Amino acid sequence: MTQEKTRIKVGISTCLLGQKVRFDGGHKHDRYITDILGEYFEFIPVCPEVAVGMGTPREAVRLQGDVEVPRMVGVRSGKDWTDPMNDYSRKRVKLFRIQPVSGYILKKDSPSCGMERVRVYSTTGMPARNGRGLYAMELIKQYPLLPIEEEGRLNDVKLRENFIVRVFAYDRLQNLFNDSYKRGDLVKFHTVHKYLLLAHSPECYKQLGKLVADIKKHAPAEMRDRYSELFITALTYKTTTRKNVNVLQHILGFLKKHLTDFEKRDILRVIEDYHKEMVPLIVPLTLLRHYLEKYEVAYIRDQVYLNPHPKELMLRNHV
Ligand code: SF4
Structure with a gap:
């Protein structure tokens, strides 16, 4: 392949x-x-x-x-x-x-x-x-x-996952900022990376949110440099079970109005199992992805957090 x-x-x-x-x-x-x-x-x-x-x-x-x-x-x-x-x-x-x-x-x-x-x-x-x-x-x-x-x-599975997430993200960042980029492209890029950033560094996530909200106040080159530095810095922080649970619950929030009581309980149980480290991250993610597809929740479905690297690498089967 x-x-x-x-x-x-x-x-x-x-x-x-x-x-x-x-x-x-x-x-x-x-x-x-x-x-x-x-x-x-x-x-x-x-x-x-x-x-x-x-x-x-x-x-x-x-x-x-x-x-x-x-x-x-x-x-x-x-x-x-x-x-x-x-x-x-x-x-x-x-x-x-x-x-x-x-x-x-x-x-x-x-x-x-x-x-x-x-x-x-x-x-x-x-x-x-x-x-x-x-x-x-x-x-x-x-x-x-x-x-x-x-x-x-x-x-080390955590260092490995972190490195590979950063390589794929760095590559996307380079493609974004190739010759000339438009402000709208950066806003879209940031939007789909929100939950990935939140899973790595809630602090940098907040700072990047403010930076992008003020995008018109910065010259494009300054914006590129400041955004790139903070974006990559955010991803150098490792994800943790707690940070991932926080993101999973945010995603669940977008699904809640669509889910039946049974489905809600099902997801909460699996997130709890992950929280207790009884199952790897791939388990709640697969279930959430299933419901995001089923109910066509486009905003979340496009989040890079759900697929930050090819699934064949199986990096989330161990974290
Ligand atoms: S690439 Fe060459 S210099 Fe670097 S560690 Fe290998 S043998 Fe040594």
């Missing part, structure tokens, strides 16, 4: 695709990424260490010195790769402005690609796990709103 034309472009550390680019001539193929996410994402691979000419296989490198501005050196030779790596990273990452991606998956622990808790060695040779790879540092600096995750963290 691969849809070449519609797959979302996502940057990735090359070794995660199974390509033998690691210092030891091996790879770190992640089957979930290639076999499952690969159905929906078109991966743009980058291996910064090969790109700067380190070769494969090669001497391993590590970070040392100041955690904010570490040096990258060969483990045995001490050869300093910091400047070539920083120069390459600046230039390669800048290219994403003309070939945009909507997300990025990085290899954990790498002195080039690691996003967090990368070892940085002190002058005494003691490592602290509080650094970030040089390439990852530049990526995050240039694209602070881009959804970025490490492959290791994608094993």
Whole structure:
């Protein structure tokens, strides 16, 4: 069911695709990424260490010195790769402005690609796990709103769901703000995202509501920047059972006048089961979707919250 034309472009550390680019001539193929996410994402691979000419296989490198501005050196030779790596990273990452991606998956622990808790060695040779790879540092600096995750963290179902929601949302946001957008397009975009935002951050949801209500007071470019920042920030907050229950009850509110007493009791019971974590989110959602279809409640039926990513990913079967 691969849809070449519609797959979302996502940057990735090359070794995660199974390509033998690691210092030891091996790879770190992640089957979930290639076999499952690969159905929906078109991966743009980058291996910064090969790109700067380190070769494969090669001497391993590590970070040392100041955690904010570490040096990258060969483990045995001490050869300093910091400047070539920083120069390459600046230039390669800048290219994403003309070939945009909507997300990025990085290899954990790498002195080039690691996003967090990368070892940085002190002058005494003691490592602290509080650094970030040089390439990852530049990526995050240039694209602070881009959804970025490490492959290791994608094993956590909540982090995985959150990342994938953000990638799809970021992609829609980029499509909205492509060349010229109209105020009406943004209002429509915001309307269908309301419950998704509420499920992630009620506070940002309120702020975005005010911003959109005042849309005429802002120039389009200012509106784009302010809306994008707050929208992506909202989605970085993880959903919780409590926040989802709140949204489910809001949706139920729109259905109430259509439902029979039996149907109402049925839905309330399933929401309660979800609240007690006896069933996953997909259960009350499926039931609500059924009644929204049955009674043709268009406003809610179009909410992205009901389908923020393809159901085949089964992300809501576990949260
Ligand atoms: S972690 Fe990054 S630098 Fe290391 S092999 Fe993988 S892609 Fe290359």
